[in-house]
Amino acid sequence: MRQGPKGGWLILLSLLLAFMLSAIPLPEMLQWGRPEWVAMALIYWVMALPERVGVKTAWICGLLLDLLQSSPLGANAIGLTVVAYLTTLLHQRLRNFPLIQQSFVVLMLIGILQMVRHWLQQWQGGAAESLIFMLPSLISALLWPWWFVVHRDLRRIFVS
Amino acid sequence: MRSIFRSSSSKWWFWVLVCLSLSLLVADRYWSGMSQVRSWLTVFTAPLQWVVDVPNQVWSAADRTLANREQLQQDNDRLRTQVLFLERQVQKMASTTAENIRLRELLNASQRLDERVLLADLIGVNPDPFQHQIVLNKGSNDNVYVGQAVLDAGGIMGQVVEVGPYTSRVLLITDAAHAIPVQVNRNGLRAIAFGEGVPGVLSLEHVPDTADIAKGDLLISSGLGGRFPYGYPVGEVTEVIHDPGEPFALVKVKPSAQLDRSRHVLLLFPSPQPLVDPAAVPAEGADAQAGSVPAPASNAAANAGTSTPQKPAATAAPAPSPDARKQDNKPKPAAGNAHTSAATPAAKKVATP
Structure with missing residues (x-):
């Protein structure tokens, strides 16, 4: 990650928080609905500061996530790289969208991440019986407006 | 101008990184050396797992500090009673073990080995x-080491699948990719318990409809396959369904380990020491391991059997000396195989009459 002149710690902190939230053990019922915190954090930072957070950061985060979940090395990395790249392409439009519309884009992006990851998982020999594995994308999209507002306010205070 | 340059560079990086991830994926699938790379890389995620576990530790520390006197006394009383019960069982076990060894001598069977344990704490769950x-x-x-058996107070939890310098990852017996050889404690009937990817459920595959297995039967590890040592509880049969349309009986098992609750677990080290005599010479132990030939093994058993029966070695000693551990780390596969090949026919002999 290229360290910007100011507020790099906020980006790191946000990503670290996202990693912690995605590693915290949850009860059985909630486990299927765990939001994709790391992807959400990446989408926000790529959208807000595309010159500082991009595909490289996403790839490293993806590798860490792979190690954390012991999924095939590269599955999350490729998914998050795709998400980050799509976000860099979309970032100018995304900034102007109302929050609801942003949520829909987030739903789509995280849905892509999960499809990619599931394909790779299937290739390695595990397949889901239902579409419940897509639930996190829906929940991430529902949480997006709050996530966005908190991040935007923090960024306005500390980064620029 | 700058933005045009950036977007083209991010496109370039995108393709590079996608290719890199794909090659990583292929390597992970087809090259066994990747597990080593992965275990080195866990050094980066280990701190994260520690940090995630901090609230939990703070909570339990606070719970301990803020516990009131009455509660502590109650706990203390309860634990004392429990210790008394357990000690009584151990007393009986010493004589039972000695008796067992004498019987095995009569059968000309080789001696069972005891294992040593290392206490470990759970610091993370796969999200x-x-x-x-x-x-x-x-x-x-x-x-x-990879393949090591992991227990909790109730029974077998799983096996180690990935080892980093400071952390290790354990595959639980309920995982869809896991299977464990078991036998019914009541009559020695052998089967394989598969995980189903559903928490708290195992199933026995290929059990004939006529097999003598019933609800409430305790399943213990059979030691076949050489991964798990013989005789630890695995689960209890909760349901046996005889469906005429199915070729085999449908047997559901509830694991006896508390897979989703245990915080303190035990890592088993197969030890070259015999069950009763803790002062046995390592050379003898090695003989016993090498021997699917009965003669030296029964010799070792006889030597050990003549000494006074004592409490089984080291079941309660969590931290044996590190060099001793290294020593028995190396001959592990051989020890495991010999252990099972020696142990199973004897078990059958005992079971049949």
Whole structure:
């Protein structure tokens, strides 16, 4: 990650928080609905500061996530790289969208991440019986407006 | 101008990184050396797992500090009673073990070996609901190795599948990719218990409809396959369904380990020491291991059997000396195989009459 002149710690902190939230053990019922915190954090930072957070950061985060979940090395990395790249392409439009519309884009992006990851998982020999594995994308999209507002306010205070 | 340059560079990086991830994926699938790379890389995620575990530790520390006197006394009383009960059982076990050894001598069977244990704490759970895995705070620095059996107070939890320097990852017996050879404690009927990817459920495959297995039967590890040592509880049969349309009986098992609750677990080290005599010479132990030939093994058993029966070695000693651990780390595969090949026919002999 290229360290910007100011507020790099906020980006790191946000990503670290996202990693912690995605590693915290949850009860059985909630486990299927765990939001994709790391992807959400990446989408926000790529959208807000595309010159500082991009595909490289996403790839490293993806590798860490792979190690954390012991999924095939590269599955999350490729998914998050795709998400980050799509976000860099979309970032100018995304900034102007109302929050609801942003949520829909987030739903789509995280849905892509999960499809990619599931394909790779299937290739390695595990397949889901239902579409419940897509639930996190829906929940991430529902949480997006709050996530966005908190991040935007923090960024306005500390980064620029 | 700058933005045009950036977007083209991010496009370039995108393709590079996608290719890199794809090659990593292929390597992970087809090259066994990747597991080593992965275990080195866990050094980066270990701190994260520690940090995630901090609230938990703070909570339990606070719970301990703020506990009131009455509660502590109650706990103390309860534990004292429990210790008394357990000690009584151990007393009986010493004589039972000695008796067992004498009987085995009569059968000309080789002697069973006891294992040593290392206490470890659970510091993480795999967030992916498709995988039933836990992370422990002991790694290769504590001589943990891949394939090692993991227990809790109730029974077998799983086996180590990935070892980093400071942490290790355990595949639980309920994972869809896991199977464990078991036998019914009542009559020695052997089967294989498969995980189903559903928490708290195992199923026995290929059990004939006529097999003598019933609800409430205790399943113990059979030691076949050489991964798990013989005789630890695995689960209890909760349901046996005889469906005429199915070729085999449908047997559901509830694991006896508390897979989703245990915080303290035990890592088993197969030890070259015999069950009763803790002062046995290592050379003898090696003989016993090498021997599917009965003669030297029964010799070792006879030597050990003549000494006074004592409490079984080291079941309660969590930290044996590190060099001793290293020593028995190396001959592990041989020990495991010999152990099972020696142990199973004898078990059958005992079971049949």
